[in-house]
Amino acid sequence: xxxYEAIARDIQSSIEDGSLRPNERLPTVVELCEIYAVSxxxxxxxxxWLTEAGLVTTRRGSGSYVKNSTGLVDDPxxxxxxxxxxxxxAEHADPAEKxxxxxxxxxxxxxxxxxxxHLAIANDDFTYYHCRTRLVNNVPxxxxxxxxxxxxxxxLKRRHVCASVYRYLQQGLGLKIASFHRAIRxxxxxxxxxxxxxxxxxxxxLEFEQVGYLDSGVPFEYSISRNVGKRYTLHNITLA
Amino acid sequence: xxxYEAIARDIQSSIEDGSLRPNERLPTVVELCEIYAVSxxxxxxxxxWLTEAGLVTTRRGSGSYVKNSTGLVDDPxxxxxxxxxxxxxAEHADPAEKxxxxxxxxxxxxxxxxxxxHLAIANDDFTYYHCRTRLVNNVPxxxxxxxxxxxxxxxLKRRHVCASVYRYLQQGLGLKIASFHRAIRxxxxxxxxxxxxxxxxxxxxLEFEQVGYLDSGVPFEYSISRNVGKRYTLHNITLA
DNA sequence: AAGTGGTCTAGACCACTTC
DNA sequence: AAGTGGTCTAGACCACTTC
Numbered sequence: 001x002x003x004y005e006a007i008a009r010d011i012q013s014s015i016e017d018g019s020l021r022p023n024e025r026l027p028t029v030v031e032l033c034e035i036y037a038v039s040x041x042x043x044x045x046x047x048x049w050l051t052e053a054g055l056v057t058t059r060r061g062s063g064s065y066v067k068n069s070t071g072l073v074d075d076p077x078x079x080x081x082x083x084x085x086x087x088x089x090a091e092h093a094d095p096a097e098k099x100x101x102x103x104x105x106x107x108x109x110x111x112x113x114x115x116x117x118h119l120a121i122a123n124d125d126f127t128y129y130h131c132r133t134r135l136v137n138n139v140p141x142x143x144x145x146x147x148x149x150x151x152x153x154x155x156l157k158r159r160h161v162c163a164s165v166y167r168y169l170q171q172g173l174g175l176k177i178a179s180f181h182r183a184i185r186x187x188x189x190x191x192x193x194x195x196x197x198x199x200x201x202x203x204x205x206l207e208f209e210q211v212g213y214l215d216s217g218v219p220f221e222y223s224i225s226r227n228v229g230k231r232y233t234l235h236n237i238t239l240a
Numbered sequence: 241x242x243x244y245e246a247i248a249r250d251i252q253s254s255i256e257d258g259s260l261r262p263n264e265r266l267p268t269v270v271e272l273c274e275i276y277a278v279s280x281x282x283x284x285x286x287x288x289w290l291t292e293a294g295l296v297t298t299r300r301g302s303g304s305y306v307k308n309s310t311g312l313v314d315d316p317x318x319x320x321x322x323x324x325x326x327x328x329x330a331e332h333a334d335p336a337e338k339x340x341x342x343x344x345x346x347x348x349x350x351x352x353x354x355x356x357x358h359l360a361i362a363n364d365d366f367t368y369y370h371c372r373t374r375l376v377n378n379v380p381x382x383x384x385x386x387x388x389x390x391x392x393x394x395x396l397k398r399r400h401v402c403a404s405v406y407r408y409l410q411q412g413l414g415l416k417i418a419s420f421h422r423a424i425r426x427x428x429x430x431x432x433x434x435x436x437x438x439x440x441x442x443x444x445x446l447e448f449e450q451v452g453y454l455d456s457g458v459p460f461e462y463s464i465s466r467n468v469g470k471r472y473t474l475h476n477i478t479l480a
Numbered sequence: 481a482a483g484t485g486g487t488c489t490a491g492a493c494c495a496c497t498t499c
Numbered sequence: 500a501a502g503t504g505g506t507c508t509a510g511a512c513c514a515c516t517t518c
Contacts, residue, residue: 002487022360023457025499029504039489041281044505057418057457060504061496067457068360072449073421120262120308178297181313182476186426186444186469204426204444204469209312217263217297217307229426229444236422236476242506265518269485279508284486300485301515484516489509497503 004045007036008053011046015055015066022068026056029064054237073235087166088134088142097136104196105131106158111147111222118211118222119149126150130161133196140197141231146223153220169220176215183209184234187226197228204229244285247276248293251286255295255306262308266296269304294477313475327406328374328382337376344436345371346398351387351462358451358462359389366390370401373436380437381471386463393460409460418455422448424474427466437468444469 014020027035032043047064050056054073058064092099109129116123127147133140146165148156153169160168169175188202197205205226212221254260267275272283287304290296294313298304332339349369356363367387373380386405388396393409400408409415428442437445445466452461 004487028499028502030502039491040504041506042488045487047504051419054419054421057453057455058504059455059497061498062503063497063499064504065457067419067453068459069421069451069453070358070360072358072423072451118310118312120310176299177480179291179294179307179480180478181294181309182478183312184424184446184474184476185472186446186467188444188469202442204428206424206426206446211309211312213297213307213309215297215299217305219308227426229428232425234424236424238420238422240417240419244506268483268518270483279510280485281487282507285506287485298485299516301517302484303516303518304485481517483518485514487511487513489511492506492508494506495504498500499502 004042007046008049024066026064089164100135101132103132106161115222119219142225142227144225178215179213181211244282247286248289264306266304329404340375341372343372346401355462359459382465382467384465416455419453420450422450
């Protein structure tokens with residue numbers, strides 16, 4: 001494990017088990033350098049990590065302090081702050097949560113010019129298109145409409161769509177998913193979505209319109225996913 | 241300006257004016273060190289900044305590449321990726337956007353135990369409470385329900401609530417707003433909200449339940465804000 | 481084998497607060 | 500004036516990819 005990460009996790013433990021209390025000042029950077037036998041820059045990275053995780057705050061000239069926070073954003077580090085980055089399957093890795101899918105469509109199509117633009121492909125390039133609901137313990141949580149460039153992803157089959165597409169990309173093809181750009185909105189469910197999600201027509205859905213990128217910078221996915229409002233909450237930590 | 245920030249902005253300019261094209265490899269880290277006459281760690285920080293802004297991606301052993309992205313998240317750096325961190329007024333600083341408020345309530349109250357817990361105050365501590373809609377060019381965008389600890393914020397008056405509370409905290413009291421923890425949901429508008437926002441009852445709202453923290457780690461705000469779904473989009477970049 | 485980005489050191493120097 | 504965190508250097512060493 002990286003040094004700064006080990007230090008960050010050690011301090012996190014001290015916060016969570018109460019040996020560092022809310023609003024308490026942490027040891028100074030120089031003291032932490034001595035405690036962990038590392039240089040200042042490594043301590044700084046550990047502090048940045050804890051800051052991004054929402055656990056501490058630092059004040060130049062003053063010190064670093066444990067944030068007095070109370071569970072609005074829970075367990076920020078175990079899964080990672082960025083919720084759906086690893087995909088729906090990874091997000092619900094808890095063995096008590098059984099993830100399943102209902103696939104309504106899986107085709108190869110010519111996407112709209114707007115989708116082609118988001119995927120940086122030509123207007124006559126094909127994409128895989130799939131529409132599916134994702135369920136946790138047989139309760140529908142989200143409905144997805146996804147396009148992926150055909151040329152980028154050889155061999156995608158319906159069985160992958162029924163299980164986990166991201167697992168096929170990463171473990172089957174060795175692709176590395178690096179980032180997502182998202183637009184997030186509240187929208188009403190249409191009649192078909194309402195039936196598929198087991199809710200009433202026009203009930204609020206939390207929509208993610210997103211483009212996913214590989215570590216090469218190439219877009220691999222354009223998708224719209226709509227999450228049942230009353231069954232899904234997104235958590236977020238923002239630094240000013 | 242900081243060196244890494246200057247370098248990042250310079251590379252950003254090269255990407256935006258097309259002298260660095262999508263999917264093109266950037267100069268190597270060592271080359272960038274020579275170009276800008278800085279050390280590796282400073283180049284690394286500039287690359288991290290560009291990565292967080294969604295403009296580039298880096299691959300160990302291979303190089304750094306311009307992301308082939310297309311406007312789903314627009315202008316990530318000018319205002320900052322993190323949208324509402326600076327408050328509604330700062331978010332709509334464009335002079336073509338006239339921000340106004342309609343204040344429905346401004347009182348000093350005893351909040352619910354749950355709100356007291358989020359604010360880390362005692363159950364018999366007072367808070368300011370205000371409810372207002374925020375409008376841009378006279379169109380209602382959001383309705384806010386906000387609690388702030390009385391003891392933390394001496395002298396808050398109705399005129400601040402009608403203008404910008406954050407400006408009073410920062411410029412009037414010298415407080416530094418450091419971070420927000422948020423839960424984000426899609427919820428239906430109730431009858432009163434619908435009237436105040438000029439929409440139909442049960443229309444989808446994008447809800448932010450959030451706790452704001454000062455740089456001391458002390459919570460200064462608990463608020464629920466509900467944004468008209470069809471008038472507001474949240475943008476977000478997530479790294480896997 | 482050669483080239484790439486990532487982590488880390490020991491320390492200089494700076495910006496900011498007053499523990 | 501003393502103490503704090505933040506930035507940056509020059510370079511060692513490492514992990515990973517193959518430009």
